[in-house]
Amino acid sequence: MRLKYLLAVTALMSTLGGTAYAQQNTTLDLVEPIAEYKIYVSEKLQQLVTDTKAFTDAIKAGNVDKAKSLFAPTRMSYEAIEPIAELFSDLDAAIDSRADDYENGEKNPEFPGFHRLEYGLWEKNSTDGLAPIADKLLADVTLLHQRITDMALPPEKVVGGAAALMEEVAATKISGEEDRYSHTDLWDFKGNFDGSEKIFILVRPLIEKNDPAFVKKVADNFNTVGTTLAKYKSGDGYQSYDKLTDDDRKVLASAVNTLAEDLATLRGKLGLN
Amino acid sequence: MSDERGAGPVPSRLMRLAVVGAACLAVASGGLFYYATVSRQSGNAAAVIKVEVGAKACTPNALTLPAGRHVFEIHNTSDRPVEWEILDGIMVLEERENIVPGLRQTLAANLKPGQYQITCGLLSNPRGSLTVTANAASDAAAATGPDLKAFIGPLSEYKVFLAMQGASLVAATEKLAEAVKSGDLEGARALYEPSRLPYRRVEAVAMRWADLQTAIDPVADYLERREKDDHFTGYHRLEYGLFAANETASLVSVADKLVADANELKARMRSMKLAPDDLSGGAARLARRLADGKIESGENAYAHSDLADLNASLTGIAKMAGLVRPLIPDGSGDLAQELDARLKAARLSLDALKSGDGYVAYDKVDVAGRRTIAETFRALADTLDKVSNRLSLG
Numbered sequence: 296m297r298l299k300y301l302l303a304v305t306a307l308m309s310t311l312g313g314t315a316y317a318q319q320n321t322t323l324d325l326v327e328p329i330a331e332y333k334i335y336v337s338e339k340l341q342q343l344v345t346d347t348k349a350f351t352d353a354i355k356a357g358n359v360d361k362a363k364s365l366f367a368p369t370r371m372s373y374e375a376i377e378p379i380a381e382l383f384s385d386l387d388a389a390i391d392s393r394a395d396d397y398e399n400g401e402k403n404p405e406f407p408g409f410h411r412l413e414y415g416l417w418e419k420n421s422t423d424g425l426a427p428i429a430d431k432l433l434a435d436v437t438l439l440h441q442r443i444t445d446m447a448l449p450p451e452k453v454v455g456g457a458a459a460l461m462e463e464v465a466a467t468k469i470s471g472e473e474d475r476y477s478h479t480d481l482w483d484f485k486g487n488f489d490g491s492e493k494i495f496i497l498v499r500p501l502i503e504k505n506d507p508a509f510v511k512k513v514a515d516n517f518n519t520v521g522t523t524l525a526k527y528k529s530g531d532g533y534q535s536y537d538k539l540t541d542d543d544r545k546v547l548a549s550a551v552n553t554l555a556e557d558l559a560t561l562r563g564k565l566g567l568n
Numbered sequence: 569m570s571d572e573r574g575a576g577p578v579p580s581r582l583m584r585l586a587v588v589g590a591a592c593l594a595v596a597s598g599g600l601f602y603y604a605t606v607s608r609q610s611g612n613a614a615a616v617i618k619v620e621v622g623a624k625a626c627t628p629n630a631l632t633l634p635a636g637r638h639v640f641e642i643h644n645t646s647d648r649p650v651e652w653e654i655l656d657g658i659m660v661l662e663e664r665e666n667i668v669p670g671l672r673q674t675l676a677a678n679l680k681p682g683q684y685q686i687t688c689g690l691l692s693n694p695r696g697s698l699t700v701t702a703n704a705a706s707d708a709a710a711a712t713g714p715d716l717k718a719f720i721g722p723l724s725e726y727k728v729f730l731a732m733q734g735a736s737l738v739a740a741t742e743k744l745a746e747a748v749k750s751g752d753l754e755g756a757r758a759l760y761e762p763s764r765l766p767y768r769r770v771e772a773v774a775m776r777w778a779d780l781q782t783a784i785d786p787v788a789d790y791l792e793r794r795e796k797d798d799h800f801t802g803y804h805r806l807e808y809g810l811f812a813a814n815e816t817a818s819l820v821s822v823a824d825k826l827v828a829d830a831n832e833l834k835a836r837m838r839s840m841k842l843a844p845d846d847l848s849g850g851a852a853r854l855a856r857r858l859a860d861g862k863i864e865s866g867e868n869a870y871a872h873s874d875l876a877d878l879n880a881s882l883t884g885i886a887k888m889a890g891l892v893r894p895l896i897p898d899g900s901g902d903l904a905q906e907l908d909a910r911l912k913a914a915r916l917s918l919d920a921l922k923s924g925d926g927y928v929a930y931d932k933v934d935v936a937g938r939r940t941i942a943e944t945f946r947a948l949a950d951t952l953d954k955v956s957n958r959l960s961l962g
Contacts, residue, residue: 323716323720323841326842330731333725383658383659384653384687386658396690398690405691447891448721449721450724462665467666567717
């Protein structure tokens with residue numbers, strides 16, 4: 296019996312030792328995935344600046360319909376890279392804060408950025424008074440692009456971003472709280488989803504060998520969310536958030552919450568805690 | 569295959585024992601972890617730091633903690649969702665978003681000594697303060713170099729730089745080859761130096777592949793039959809044809825080969841594995857090599873465009889230096905400032921020779937002038953060596 300106990304403990308120790316060794320090796324193996332992710336972020340930021348220019352040009356031209364049609368697609372690049380975009384507190388507030396963050400909500404003249412423009416376009420159905428806010432938004436996304444261009448991304452923020460994006464979906468997209476005036480939450484959802492899946496796909500080769508069950512479970516849940524979301528595709532974009540059925544909302548909520556929990560273990564699995 | 573070792577049938581008693589063993593180890597390591605946590609936070613009674621976010625402010629609104637890992641429990645006592653952030657200047661160090669009214673969320677942060685701010689609900693609410701004081705552990709961390717993890721971000725960013733320069737290199741050499749093939753002597757002359765710049769920006773890495781280096785960048789002085797040597801290929805062969813022989817006819821195959829080599833270099837830079845020493849160490853080696861050789865001898869014997877070359881080299885060196893600069897441990901005196909000053913001095917030594925959009929021809933820079941530039945690059949190399957030592961890479 297003693298021998299068996301020793302055997303068991305030895306087997307266990309070798310397993311633990313193996314994990315520690317794998318983590319150590321993993322450390323610099325993250326260089327390539329993080330580099331790929333940086334390129335992804337740079338492309339999204341270029342897209343964001345280009346799209347924001349077209350969106351704000353439409354507002355300044357007084358073209359309400361065109362501006363409305365460009366609001367959701369413009370935001371998708373921002374939502375995809377939110378874990379990185381949010382690293383700057385000043386720009387996060389300037390670009391993407393909500394009325395809740397201000398005393399007196401929408402009436403507060405300090406309320407800026409995307410959601411202030413959304414409020415004007417949908418609630419007031421007008422571009423009146425929006426030109427300076429549009430100019431400021433374009434300046435802010437341009438500054439964001441500049442700041443991130445030469446920045447070394449913190450690996451724990453990148454890897455942690457996979458879960459953060461899904462938490463964001465769970466907290467604000469499934470409830471329809473984010474784009475409360477335009478109901479374009481499913482576009483943002485798709486942006487968050489793409490950004491989270493991108494991170495998972497990039498680090499997946501580093502964990503697949505040691506943890507195939509985990510990888511499969513996460514991939515399956517991404518698949519469930521992707522398939523459910525695809526039902527609401529309309530043209531190049533997505534239907535209004537109001538169209539989401541209760542059943543699909545439940546399927547999404549369950550898969551998204553599980554994804555958020557599972558992805559939250561990525562940092563530990565990759566030795567970044 | 570070794571992953572499947574445990575997949576075979578296991579006697580149930582053994583399995584039970586293994587589980588018990590695992591539990592014992594888990595408890596033991598949990599105990600050790602607890603001990604380590606408590607001992608590190610000695611003098612700090614509460615392990616979890618509680619912060620209430622109310623309608624107007626945080627309670628407490630000023631926190632003082634010893635350096636190390638802390639867990640915060642944020643209780644939203646206001647009537648709207650809030651996010652709670654620890655800010656270092658404009659940078660968000662850690663954050664917890666979407667805390668619903670009435671609920672609590674926890675957040676863990678590894679804090680270095682310094683002065684931070686905390687956000688408290690509405691953006692217009694005054695921010696609270698978080699003062700993190702030094703302790704024995706943080707002093708020890710400041711004295712030793714960064715761990716391997718700290719290099720992931722900088723090395724990734726350098727890989728991105730290599731990828732972008734690799735793409736520029738291929739595009740620029742292709743343009744040059746097109747001009748050569750169409751017999752456009754003036755056009756090809758104008759494209760010669762721009763096609764070299766991406767190569768010089770990545771030379772710290774490119775110079776490790778001897779086969780590519782001898783194909784892309786040999787100079788005639790080092791070849792037995794000089795300009796007539798069969799091994800006279802690459803950039804300087806093109807330069808010789810364009811600026812000395814004034815013809816493009818003999819250059820077509822040379823230009824095609826340069827494009828092929830540029831593609832190969834790009835592919836190798838993409839698949840290569842970088843090590844921590846490749847940044848400050850690679851930058852120091854390149855700066856010293858330039859100071860000891862090319863700066864005094866010159867390299868572009870026919871186009872005299874060496875100053876633009878050196879400017880591109882310095883851009884590459886500055887990229888590497890900038891990436892390791894944040895890793896220099898706090899207890900390194902003014903080493904980071906010294907690095908800034910050395911980079912600036914090297915830049916100024918080149919700027920002094922600017923002319924119009926570019927630089928004066930290098931044959932107009934005398935020996936003393938070249939030596940002045942070489943000295944600034946040598947001093948930069950010395951400082952980069954010091955940085956490597958402080959990063960425990962020396």
